[in-house]
Amino acid sequence: MFRLFWVIAVAAIIAGATPGSIQAQTMLPGMGANSADAEAAPIPEEMTPDAINAMVARMSDDEVRDFLLQRLDSVAVAEGKKAEMLSGLDRIANLWNALITPTTNAFKKLPVLLSTQVKAYNNFSEAYGGNNGVVKMLSLIALLLAVAFAVEYAVKKWLVRTKNPENTGSSEGLREAVVFLLKRFLREIFGLVVFYIVLRAIGRLVLSPQQIMFAAPFVSYLIWMPRLAGAFSRFLMAPHRADLRLVNVSDHWARFIHRHLIGIVLLGGVTFFLANFNFANGILPGETLIAFWLDSGVYIYIAYVFWFARDGLSEMMRGTDTDNTRFDEIVARAYPYFGIAVAASTWALVSTLAGLGQLEQIYKGAHYTTMFLLLITPVIDSGIRGLVKHLVPPMQGEGPIAEQAYYATKRSYVRTGRVIALGFILSLIARAWDFSLLGLLQDRGGIADNLFSFAMTAIVGYVAYEGVSLWINRRLAAEFTALGMSKEDADNEMGGGGGSRLSTVLPLALVSAQTTIIVIFGLLAIGNLGVDITPLLAGAGIAGLAIGFGAQKLVGDVVSGIFFLVDDAFRTGEYVEIDGTMGAVEKISIRSMQLRHHRGPVHTIPYGEIPKLTNYSRDWVIMKLKFTVPFDTDPNKVKKLFKKIGQEMLQDDLFKEDFLQPFKSQGVFDFDDVGMIVRGKFMAKPGKQFTIRKEIYNKVKAAFAENDIDFARREVRVALPKTEAVGEMSDAEKAALTAGAAAAALQQQEQGPTKAPKGPD
Template sequence: MKQIVSGLFLALLVSVMSLSVADAQMLPTTTTTSTATDNADVSLDEMSPEAINAMVARMSDDEVRAVLLDRLDAVAAATTSEEAPRTLIEQATLLWNAFSQPVLDAVRKTPGLFPSQFEAFQNFGTNHGGPGGVLTLIGLTALILAIGLGVEYIVRTWLIKIRNPEANQGHASLRESIVFLFKRFLREIFGLVIFYVTIRIVGRNILDAQQVTFVAPFIGYMIWMPRIAAAFSRFLMAPNRPDLRLVNVSDRWAGFIHRHLIGIVVLGGATIFVVDFNVLNGVPAGETRIGFWIDTMVYVYVGYVVWTAREGFSDMMRGDDPNRTDFDEALGKAYPYFALAVAGFTWVLVSTMIGLGKVQLLLAGAHYATMFWLLIAPVIDTGIRGLVRHLVPPMQGEGKVAEDAYISTKRSYVRIGRVIAVGAVLALIARTWNVSLLDLMQNREGIGDNLFSFAMTAIVGYVVYEGVSLYINRRLAAEMTALGMSQEDADNEMGGGGGSRLSTVLPLLLVTAQGTIIVIFGLLSIGNLGVDITPLLAGAGIAGLAIGFGAQKLVTDVVSGVFFLVDDAFRVGDYVEIDGTMGAVEKISIRSMQLRHHRGPVHTIPYGEIPKLTNYSRDWVIMKLKFTVPFDADPNRIKKIFKKIGAEMLQEELYKDDFLQPFKSQGVFDFDDVGMIIRGKFMAKPGKQFMIRKEIYNRVKAEFKANGIDFARREVRVALPDNVAELPKQDQAAVAAAAAAAAQQQQQEGENPTVKGPD
């Protein structure tokens, strides 16, 4: 029985007893004397399986059962002691406690703030030899600063002759402004490098190690960092040179923001310096919480600056682009409130991290870097729009189509730039918090990786979406601008030349491409969140099959439309006739087309209902004009007049490119009861025939008048006898009444009667 029990439980004993050395030593020592004596000082982890088997063989069934129960109780206790996953409410409670406890702790310790700080100053004086040593340290610090500033001035101004760059007062181009400001910025940075190297060399030679622990942080946080901030601010704000300013802000707010930006950096540096100073002088950071109060003053200061200069910040965010959108206006108005929210959120974040005990990153200034990158958004956005405005090629062509294309191109580039800027800012913020994006991409596990993959896929999809839309819209605008069809032609009569084949297909291609990109990257993004997209794909396939069977008419319309486009049967702008319905093709979609009648109504016709299509706007148009002249007019003379008019119009800049064949006479076409019908014709480009026809009518009328040729009109001829004057008055009155009645009848029929006497 012992061998069977030992064989069954050997593996369990080996695995369970090897959990830890401490747990392994918890075996009961009150069994038998031999067992206790043999194994009292032996760890089970050090025993071989054979030794454990031998030990079990010497034990009774009750002893083995007792050992197993003790070990299982120990394992259950260890498992129970492990922290169970927190619920959402527990996590929220934990975060609230982490945020509120440091605040309450700082309030409780406020009465001891000044005594503790006085203690830190006393310890500082003691560590540096009393008041005399402190005065000596202050003097040495002033001497180091004076030497550093002096060497900076001498090297920068005299030795290598780096003068302040000069720029002409008045309006300067963007390139001139950037060159001037960048040269000035490099000059300041070069001076700061000289200053840093000088004070480092001098400080190492005249200060001891203990003095350096005070002087180095003081100069770094209170002088070095504010000077760097001032250099960057002067580059962007140019408070004294509004003609060179890179951001859209008034002189008043540029100076205000510049001054207080330096003040914010000074106060932020003071937070880190004071905390380090107290720690080095025997006052722990948690004893006074002075760092909390100074840090809080930083956020209050930021809120004061943002709220006071909210008009200036809004102007900066709007920029000076004349083609601002409603989104740009809304963004400009909302930015000051966003900045206030960022300052408040950063304060809450800092307090929470202190409560969680993660203060190392705060001492490195990660929270200030985060707030900086979030608050500098107006400058980044203004820079993107400025670069786009100056780097995008100038508008091609003229008119509303070209202008809309130019504005659309700029907006697409701005949106792409904003997405890239957001990604770069998030990467920089992640770096300040020691979060490596490369590690996130390599360690593909956890919800953090899912969210990161989702965000990256969405960003890439959006950039692809904007890029494809930008390319197709630019091609479409170029095609439509190249058509050169005037608004006057569209307003007169339809029937002109339509768009190119590419301009007809591109809108459909754009919609198809956008839909495809949205579907593909949408599914990829959902998949990156851990959602199984296989059911979605299967559902889409079933839905497509159902649509195919249940909407055969829709399929017929779509397929018919594809073949019409392949056959190039019509294009946008063509004047067509479909089963008695006429109009210009105004819009096409996947299943139908819209025709605009020349009187205004719009007809929507599915492709599947088009039995045949007549296109009046392809390649060329022949227009024939009829002129009725009296029977006694000379046709040859009229032919010469028509030829002269055709030759003159071929020389006119306004008409010569629209003719394919000149205007000429076709001779006598017909006779009627009024006169001879002379016909002329010309061949022109589609859409240009109406303007040419109008001009030909004007010129023919003028030439006929100059050559004494009248247009034939319907006439009422009344033949009177030669002796009408000898007739009785009663007969004369009857003749006059008959002539007037005939004239009135012709007038009612819309004719222009002419009453003539006998020839």
């Protein structure tokens, strides 16, 4: 009996198995591994009862049990994968059904839409005493509204007359325009508050609680909300005051957007009011779907506005800034289509939530809040660029480097403002959907929570990154306004004076700080996604050890560079010599430095290969000049001329700031076969000595000419016989004498005058 049970079980399992899995089973579990005499028992190709019985007869009970367990596990895994696949498909199918169900039901409810709405009104009329009672209540509400409007109008007129006279002229600037518009906006908000207080106070005295239940949503959705939207639109668009308008848009599009913005809010208010009206009068949400049609009308209305006003909206996003980037232009062109996409996405989200029966957030208007925040995000970006244009500090210094620093600072302000605004908008959206910000940052229970924590961590890290970069770049602009050699230095024999020690270290500090922020916040952001970063840290430690052992030369270069910077051996812009290689320090990194030779070539030298460094630009430079004068020149006269030249140059505005010690004479330095060599010297700031030297040469030449002092020239002397002896010479002797004089004159002409040597001693 027991053997028969195994036969039936094996037959059932084999019958349910796939042909591929049967052919893959060439040896049963336990056979050939535990017994030396056992042979492989292949599964019979023909699944006849006799074949299965013969196969099982050759197997022990343990082997049959192992075989059954193995086949059951395979079937379970296959069924699990199939169920998982079906679960994913079912989830997609459920979302699709939830998306199309409200639309399908809405079309099904169209025949009873009007009759159901009439039923809601009849219930409302019966509750308020028939049509006469409804007319009486509406008349009373209209009277209350008239009184509230009158009080509001009087208060606003009093404020305009006493506190803030109406501006009828053109605005003189952005500040005046913003101040006026802000005062007008606050005055309108104050008027709305007065309107609400008066209406509430009188309404509680005149209306019954039942009438208040109707009047409160009527006033809130159909009057107060559109007026609030109008106040906001007037502040931003100023449809009738182009001189005060804060956005770059024409009068036509400003008025178009202003009108339709109020219309969109009014249609949304009608949607909420009618949904509450029907529910209060016995019509369940599923009984009539008029709210669905009105809500869909809101999205269609938004798409209509963004499509027909796309030129004006792109113009508004583009702004008046002449420094717009390619990204700004792309955003300006895409904004109208972005608005249409947001409207369509919001409709799909609301339809899906309604199809899933999650109506709580829809009743609270979370979808409208989300859509509004997403639609104004590009507008906020345009406003950020406009504010940065007026808030960014003025450019420090002149030249292309100063302009580049100014534009970099401006773009950094814009990027930081964008990221902060994005984080603020995400927080408002999360709050609109009743998400706890603290819970999202701490619990991280689902993928949405993880993504939110990831986004907020990335935003904080980016703000820190931009803040550090902005601070260091501002310090660099103040410390060092020109990286590398200037045009004046490029014309000299050697580079000019270098930057400060801080300007040399700050670029390395910037790279180090940026790298640290990226690594730390990158790991935190990855951890917020639920990824375990412990293996990443361990891998980074192992990689660090591998680099330390395998790249000892690199480590040596880095360590040497650190000590060179600590010793302040060189600074950016200084002219140095390293083992015969000369140039101005143009760039430094963590392992090497770049020298720009005064003829153009760039030399890259690792710190570890610097045996000795000579700095020609540190603190001060002494230059000594040599001049050769005839032997009969008075040295004291030359000394006075040099002193006079030095004093004159100290009074010259072009050179007085470059001198550390004036030009003066050092007396007779040497004699040669031409004349006396006199020398002068001066001390100047590094890089300025060459310009000063040129001017000194010009002044010395002019002073020597005024005082009849010549520069020594090489001479050839020829001894001539006495005059009375010339007559006694023969013709051959006279010809030889003439030839010798001509040769001496020719030699003197070829050699030219003796020139004073140039260059530092």
